[in-house]
Amino acid sequence: MSVINVGIIGASGYTGLELVKILIKHPKFNLSYVANSEGGVMLSDLHPSLSGVYECKVLKTDVDELAQECELVFLAVPHQTAMAYVKPLIAKGVKVVDLSADYRLTQDLYEEFYCPHTDVQNLSHAVYGLPEINREALKSAKLVANPGCFPTSAILGLLPFMEKRLKNTPIIIDAKTGVSGAGKKLSDVTHFVNVNDNLFAYNPLMHRHAPEIAQKLHVDFDEVNFVPYLVPVTRGMISSIYIQVSGDFDAFELLREFYKDEQHVRVCKNPVDMKSVSGTNFCDIYVKQKGSVLFISSAIDNLMRGASSQAVVNANIMMGVDESAGIPNIAYVP
Amino acid sequence: MSVINVGIIGASGYTGLELVKILIKHPKFNLSYVANSEGGVMLSDLHPSLSGVYECKVLKTDVDELAQECELVFLAVPHQTAMAYVKPLIAKGVKVVDLSADYRLTQDLYEEFYCPHTDVQNLSHAVYGLPEINREALKSAKLVANPGCFPTSAILGLLPFMEKRLKNTPIIIDAKTGVSGAGKKLSDVTHFVNVNDNLFAYNPLMHRHAPEIAQKLHVDFDEVNFVPYLVPVTRGMISSIYIQVSGDFDAFELLREFYKDEQHVRVCKNPVDMKSVSGTNFCDIYVKQKGSVLFISSAIDNLMRGASSQAVVNANIMMGVDESAGIPNIAYVP
Amino acid sequence: MSVINVGIIGASGYTGLELVKILIKHPKFNLSYVANSEGGVMLSDLHPSLSGVYECKVLKTDVDELAQECELVFLAVPHQTAMAYVKPLIAKGVKVVDLSADYRLTQDLYEEFYCPHTDVQNLSHAVYGLPEINREALKSAKLVANPGCFPTSAILGLLPFMEKRLKNTPIIIDAKTGVSGAGKKLSDVTHFVNVNDNLFAYNPLMHRHAPEIAQKLHVDFDEVNFVPYLVPVTRGMISSIYIQVSGDFDAFELLREFYKDEQHVRVCKNPVDMKSVSGTNFCDIYVKQKGSVLFISSAIDNLMRGASSQAVVNANIMMGVDESAGIPNIAYVP
Amino acid sequence: MSVINVGIIGASGYTGLELVKILIKHPKFNLSYVANSEGGVMLSDLHPSLSGVYECKVLKTDVDELAQECELVFLAVPHQTAMAYVKPLIAKGVKVVDLSADYRLTQDLYEEFYCPHTDVQNLSHAVYGLPEINREALKSAKLVANPGCFPTSAILGLLPFMEKRLKNTPIIIDAKTGVSGAGKKLSDVTHFVNVNDNLFAYNPLMHRHAPEIAQKLHVDFDEVNFVPYLVPVTRGMISSIYIQVSGDFDAFELLREFYKDEQHVRVCKNPVDMKSVSGTNFCDIYVKQKGSVLFISSAIDNLMRGASSQAVVNANIMMGVDESAGIPNIAYVP
Structure with a gap:
């Protein structure tokens, strides 16, 4: 070729x-x-x-x-x-x-x-x-x-579990992003002094990536509760996702099976971190269940996979x- | 005296x-x-x-x-x-x-x-x-x-809203803490290279502060879903709290009323940040509602108020x- | 009063x-x-x-x-x-x-x-x-x-040793400053992504604080070689100073004697760091001699003592x- | 092959x-x-x-x-x-x-x-x-x-100018290194809380890389004055070098000519930064002259070129x- x-x-x-x-x-x-x-x-x-x-x-x-x-x-x-x-x-x-x-x-x-x-x-x-x-x-x-960066990490984390999800329960996405996501533009939220050694949410429950997540997952916008935090990191993004599920299943096995043929998703036995995907197209996903609540942690490089x-x-x-x-x-x- | x-x-x-x-x-x-x-x-x-x-x-x-x-x-x-x-x-x-x-x-x-x-x-x-x-x-x-640092921030955030909370729905606490919370002890999670420009959860859904939160709020341990993240910050802590509520009320007004006589809690109109409480005994709390979901962001200095x-x-x-x-x-x- | x-x-x-x-x-x-x-x-x-x-x-x-x-x-x-x-x-x-x-x-x-x-x-x-x-x-x-922040740290470091200094040898000041020194103004050098996990000099040998240092020390501007670096730190400043000296003397004792009545200068036996003066009016000074070269490290909080x-x-x-x-x-x- | x-x-x-x-x-x-x-x-x-x-x-x-x-x-x-x-x-x-x-x-x-x-x-x-x-x-x-990391950056910066250097004047190397240079070993100087938002020199004028620099440059150990600083950065290293020179020459042109056939040295018109060489084998070098003093700033990735x-x-x-x-x-x- x-x-x-x-x-x-x-x-x-x-x-x-x-x-x-x-x-x-x-x-x-x-x-x-x-x-x-x-x-x-x-x-x-x-x-x-x-x-x-x-x-x-x-x-x-x-x-x-x-x-x-x-x-x-x-x-x-x-x-x-x-x-x-x-x-x-x-x-x-x-x-x-x-x-x-x-x-x-x-x-x-x-x-x-x-x-x-x-x-x-x-x-x-x-x-x-x-x-x-x-x-x-x-x-x-x-x-x-x-896709947007937040939707990429959120959707890949949620996809395997949407069938297990209890209808009409809220999807919670507490995301954390590095500052490069805000682009090169100068603004108060990219000023080093405001970001360094600090942490804060922005546009909580109102971010424009929420409807994108909802639409691609075929759920109502009302069901998606999305809050992004800016963290003092240059690149990287982790979405903390919480959903309620029903039925008896092994969340890790379900996740592994779901992505077994995907080369750009890694299913992790330990909690994911930002750096391990930095500079790559990987989405690293970790899951843990406690009763009916599923915690999913999904990491990408916002500039790469995102x-x-x-x-x-x-x-x-x-x-x-x-x-x-x-x-x-x-x-x-x- | x-x-x-x-x-x-x-x-x-x-x-x-x-x-x-x-x-x-x-x-x-x-x-x-x-x-x-x-x-x-x-x-x-x-x-x-x-x-x-x-x-x-x-x-x-x-x-x-x-x-x-x-x-x-x-x-x-x-x-x-x-x-x-x-x-x-x-x-x-x-x-x-x-x-x-x-x-x-x-x-x-x-x-x-x-x-x-x-x-x-x-x-x-x-x-x-x-x-x-x-x-x-x-x-x-x-x-x-x-009290422990995580329980302090979580309980103060949750207290005003416990009566509005829908029974038997999960309490989600996605917390973020600076590294001083891990103490002076040397370990992999306090090594600069592992923490800097990085982010990860630890002990998700299993941290020992979860039962403390549950007990003081008089709820079942099963209802408290607590995940702490380590952020590349020296001091400070923010708890992202998500609960489901019922009834018609103004969350901000409820919060303000609840703490109106407290000198060490500040009710904030904008999302809280870590630095504004750093070095002080303040707990800064922000709340936002979307349908039946309440998002509460509660910031303290883990070494001070915590x-x-x-x-x-x-x-x-x-x-x-x-x-x-x-x-x-x-x-x-x- | x-x-x-x-x-x-x-x-x-x-x-x-x-x-x-x-x-x-x-x-x-x-x-x-x-x-x-x-x-x-x-x-x-x-x-x-x-x-x-x-x-x-x-x-x-x-x-x-x-x-x-x-x-x-x-x-x-x-x-x-x-x-x-x-x-x-x-x-x-x-x-x-x-x-x-x-x-x-x-x-x-x-x-x-x-x-x-x-x-x-x-x-x-x-x-x-x-x-x-x-x-x-x-x-x-x-x-x-x-005084300016750089001159404060440089002059306090140099003062005790000016009499020992070899005439007509260069004064080298390699300073490092936190980003708050650049003020609240938005600019490329205060953008988090440019500063975080990075380091660079700016205005080397041409900074406007150099004439201030020279004038207050009563030396020629030509003799002062001043290079500031921006470091990924919010507040704090350290000047690395190198001069050539003559005569037989104990640099530490000279320093201690010189500042023995000053409450806002601390003479340190170990190399100084930024944080130990952060939030205070102290100037911490360390000195070490190797042959005819004197290394002086002088730390202040740029927003406080500076x-x-x-x-x-x-x-x-x-x-x-x-x-x-x-x-x-x-x-x-x- | x-x-x-x-x-x-x-x-x-x-x-x-x-x-x-x-x-x-x-x-x-x-x-x-x-x-x-x-x-x-x-x-x-x-x-x-x-x-x-x-x-x-x-x-x-x-x-x-x-x-x-x-x-x-x-x-x-x-x-x-x-x-x-x-x-x-x-x-x-x-x-x-x-x-x-x-x-x-x-x-x-x-x-x-x-x-x-x-x-x-x-x-x-x-x-x-x-x-x-x-x-x-x-x-x-x-x-x-x-070679060691500090010697690599210092020697490459100094080499082009050794012939112009005034004999018997001190070579000053004020180096700044990221924390990865200290390795994975746990110690107080790699604890996040000690390094973050901070800065300090270590082993000033006594570091073991100084004799390596001296020997490879064929100068006396006495002439090399080497002070390393630890900066809150994961990887990267910049050496600030100050020497006294004689004769009339264009330092930038001399530098460019010296390295014109080298593919892993970049001669820079603007002050170098750590990130631009991070992850690469490049050594970026900048030079500026003021009277008889030459300031050379030489950047490498300590884990790569170093x-x-x-x-x-x-x-x-x-x-x-x-x-x-x-x-x-x-x-x-x-």
């Missing part, structure tokens, strides 16, 4: 950087187009750690040029901006993995939590890019909505490439 | 240091006896930050000497060790605030979660030192069991001193 | 908060005026940790009002802004402790490193507020230029109050 | 883990022997992040077995232990890269700073494994002494493999 040319729109942020880091080592993809909204700088000026490793000029995004160059493009831009690019890209036959929220929700939920949707046509065929639930659909997808490496897995599936091709599995430990 | 002589047994650890820091500035207490198991060193050798501030020799614990010197003593020693001191101290008429777990639980629960109890006689009259629930009993107490400053509040009450005398209220912010 | 009314202009930042924290516990000063440029908010909205501890309205700065209310004012505003307030305040007979750089340097040096000076008249009588070198002058000062607590010491001296009245000496340890 | 079998003795520590992480992805080496002193566990039990990535049994070290299996072995064991393995391994014709200090120094210096040397014969032909100075000798080396990745570079050279084969160059950023 010959090399497949791919591009990135939105190379300036953390997820853009992670995409570059994966794609320049990818055995099947060739990163042939790197752009942001302004263009004109060297990529290593945006990301000095790439100096002497990968040097290229960042282009000003031009959909026509991109369409001539690439078969697939990763969009690492804010929601709303993404829609504006998807429309012409799909029209020109370029496959798209969109890392924003624009194609993750049904129109009504999207418009309730974000803004008016201006590309309903493509929304109708977009595939939610969680391979563990949509692998088949991804194979023929033209447009993939890459964004960029999952995006490349999706691209692999879309392009008929081995699912784990080029996907990092060596953690940033210690 | 003349000055009251007090002592500390167990001056080497973090809670011992915090006791010293409070007592040497206390307007009514005179710290006249500081001891640990070996004695013989200068206090500022154990705690260099006290150099030039407070210099004294650490004594080898001698109950007779202590009883001659002090009216009240703080025990900052491990459980089991504490019992051995309490017996003779009480016998000699010294009042005791015990920071260990030895007098917090009923005998059967204690022996299930800790070890055989060797001082059942004093256990029978020990008062659980949470002023918000036991203020009257504390006034005449001879022996106070100072140990030493609460111990001094208890001592204040026991000795008839103003409850907030000498209690720090200025947070370590920024 | 009756209580002395004092005020703060610039209550929004970190040094403003530290001033408030000290002054509301001060036995001789009464904080009767708290202002910033806009006014109109509650102080506890700017600094939530003060909720329930100290509530007051922040006023819009009005020099006339202030002059009627206060005998002394602390200016915690940026350089250049400070000058504009000093002129009328001094004219109205209010004593001023200025925490900015505006009155620290001679006019020519100031204008070289900052901007044109618009209050040369008051510059001529301003006293540099390092008590260890200017105690006598401070007693009658009307305007005190509170700003606010030193400012209150200066005010104490100016107002004839005991120098250590109200000055915190209990470190934020652990 | 066929695959080359290599082994690791000492797989339990951080450098052992880094060696595994590199070697299992290496295009030319096959990791066929992994041992520690006891053996018997799974490697993923020692390093859980390797679960599902690389599973093998850790063997009890057996030199005969190893010699049959491997052409080259990496020793990641403490000094003194290393010597005991090197003797029989070399006798059996196995090439060795020793990450300990045992073959870095001349016998007399080694015995002064460490302990008696028991393998003087092999010491005589060991090559110091800094490719930038010993590339030719490494090609035919049988035994390579892998230990394991440099060890693999040395092995590459010894085995005639491309020097950068399998060497990670993608930094752990953000």
